[in-house]
Amino acid sequence: MLARTIAAAVHGIDAIRVEIEVTVDWGSGFMVIGLPDTAVKESAERVRCAIHQTGFDFPGKKVMVNMSPADIKKEGSAYDLPLAVGILAGDEKISPDKLDRYMLMGELSLDGSLRPIKGALPMAILARELHLDGFIVPRANALEAAVVNNLNIYGVDSIIEVVQFLNGDIDLTPTVVDTRAEFAKAQGIFPFDFADVKGQENVKRAFEVACAGGHNILLVGSPGSGKSMMAKRLPSIMPPLTLSEALETTKIHSVAGKLPQGTTLMTVRPFRSPHHTISPVALVGGGTYPMPGEISLAHNGVLFLDELPEFNRSVLEVMRQPLEDRIISISRAKYSTEYPASFMLVASMNPCPCGYYGHPKKKCVCNEYQRTHYMSKISGPLLDRIDLQIEVQPVDFDQMSSKAPGESSAAIRKRVIAARMLQERATPR
Numbered sequence: 001m002l003a004r005t006i007a008a009a010v011h012g013i014d015a016i017r018v019e020i021e022v023t024v025d026w027g028s029g030f031m032v033i034g035l036p037d038t039a040v041k042e043s044a045e046r047v048r049c050a051i052h053q054t055g056f057d058f059p060g061k062k063v064m065v066n067m068s069p070a071d072i073k074k075e076g077s078a079y080d081l082p083l084a085v086g087i088l089a090g091d092e093k094i095s096p097d098k099l100d101r102y103m104l105m106g107e108l109s110l111d112g113s114l115r116p117i118k119g120a121l122p123m124a125i126l127a128r129e130l131h132l133d134g135f136i137v138p139r140a141n142a143l144e145a146a147v148v149n150n151l152n153i154y155g156v157d158s159i160i161e162v163v164q165f166l167n168g169d170i171d172l173t174p175t176v177v178d179t180r181a182e183f184a185k186a187q188g189i190f191p192f193d194f195a196d197v198k199g200q201e202n203v204k205r206a207f208e209v210a211c212a213g214g215h216n217i218l219l220v221g222s223p224g225s226g227k228s229m230m231a232k233r234l235p236s237i238m239p240p241l242t243l244s245e246a247l248e249t250t251k252i253h254s255v256a257g258k259l260p261q262g263t264t265l266m267t268v269r270p271f272r273s274p275h276h277t278i279s280p281v282a283l284v285g286g287g288t289y290p291m292p293g294e295i296s297l298a299h300n301g302v303l304f305l306d307e308l309p310e311f312n313r314s315v316l317e318v319m320r321q322p323l324e325d326r327i328i329s330i331s332r333a334k335y336s337t338e339y340p341a342s343f344m345l346v347a348s349m350n351p352c353p354c355g356y357y358g359h360p361k362k363k364c365v366c367n368e369y370q371r372t373h374y375m376s377k378i379s380g381p382l383l384d385r386i387d388l389q390i391e392v393q394p395v396d397f398d399q400m401s402s403k404a405p406g407e408s409s410a411a412i413r414k415r416v417i418a419a420r421m422l423q424e425r426a427t428p429r
Contacts, residue, residue: 003089003096005082006103008126009072010119012337013251013292015126019068020079022086027062032083034067037075037289046077046108047084050159053112059091073334075289078117081106081136084159085166098166101133102154112159116140118257121250124148134174136162143264144254146177147247182264183243190236190268195408197233199399200226206390208412211238212419216323216345216385218308221392222359227348231304234346235269236409238302239417245300248340252299256292270301272343276310280318285339286330295322298343308347309377316382319345323385345386349378360393 003022008015030044048058065083067074082104088094105123107115116138124145127135134152137145142155152174156162164170194204203219207230210217219227241249250266253259259266274283274294285293295303305311322328326342351357352371357364366374383389 001090001092003086003094003099005086005089005099006130006132007067007079007082007105008103008119008123009074010122010255011072012290012339013122013248013255015119015122016069016072017126017130018072018074018079020082020086021066021068022083022090023064024059024061024087024090025064028060030063030065032065032067034065034070035073036067036079037073039077040067040074040079043077043080043083043108046080046110047087049110050080050084050108050112051088053158054088054160054163056088056091056093059087061091063087063090076118077107077115078105078119080108081114081159081162084108085162088163089166094163094166095168098133102166103127103130103132103135104162106136106138106156108159113157114138114159116261119255120145121147121247121254121259124151124153125251127151136165136172140261142175143177143262144250144259146175147179147250147264149179177264179265180243183246183267190233190409192233193236193409194230194233194412195405197226197230197406198402199395199406200230200392203230203390203392204407204412206388207234207237208416210344210346210388211416213387213423214344215387217347217388217390218383218386219346219348219390219392220351221348222350222362222394223355225392225394227392228304228306231273231302231306231346231348232271233409234302234304234344235271237412237416238269238344239413239420241267241269241300249300252292252296252340256297258297270298271304272298272302273304273306276305276307276312278311278315280312280315283315284318284322284328284330284341286332290330290332290335290337292339293328295319295328295341295343296339299340301343303343303345305345305347308349309374313377313379317379320381320385347386348392350374351391358391 005020007018009018051058089096120141124135128151136154139155146153154172155175165172246265272294283293322341328341329338352366353374354365356362
């Protein structure tokens, strides 16, 4: 018997419909065609064990699986659930009546339980566009997918629940999320606040100007002057995400598998701080199995590069085009894709190799050649894309020991939002 189930593949940050056709006929063997990767091919044993947990036997016949469209690579273990359901339907153990009305995705454990998957949000968006009745996912992904309105999201714990639901033995309760209420409730919650920063008023002012205009900024100062500490507080003074920005940001992190479990929407602008040993591919994205890089994970937020001269020059140079175009196009022999990359670049560095050139109390031990060579690690074209460069001096003891709190992030943020609104009114339509 021929059975069909509906699944999805992630391409870029969007999902594409995948139809899984399964035939169970006389013979023996298990074959999957349609450009499956190793993880999909290995699903045979996971599916076999999971089916036994449902109380049914794996068909003792020839099982042929076709994943269409056949010219798109199928990657990952998220196809386990639609494969298992298709095999059971092809063996006439599941009623086929509901199969064309629901999208199924999930990784199976050997005991039949479901593990979370990547990219549940863009898949849910696709399910709504296809006008399906619902999307069945592992319970760990239910809140993430339920952000999509006008679509029933069913979070399940095991394949047994899915089989019983499709056979009409049980009813599943949809996961409901009030997207706008969740979004509004989480606004303004930040782990770091500028009220904790003593002194450095000129740097705070530079950050305020940078956020108001969306400028990139470079901090130059000695170790211990507070560059990293202040950079971490930058998202707290940036304008709040709009709902569309939050959805787009959440999609990127969902595809990359970086979304914390139980998260519905990302409501705080992302802050990414990769180590200086990062590779060009990890920064811009791509790889054997294409994934968003750090510049895309920082989309609508901040990309902080600490110790800028220590980054490999080839890594820094790949940021030239994304800083201009706000998008990264990745073309390889086997695929071509685009990821959004509209981020605010914040970089910090020491003024010299020893770090104390210009320090009011500590003496620099570097000569002029060493300082010049150190600064020349950053190319002119990249520096040209950094709008603000500011020197950060260490805070003296009197300011540091003061009990008076600094200006709060909320107060600075109000001025940033007011400046943005003024710019919007002044911009001709």
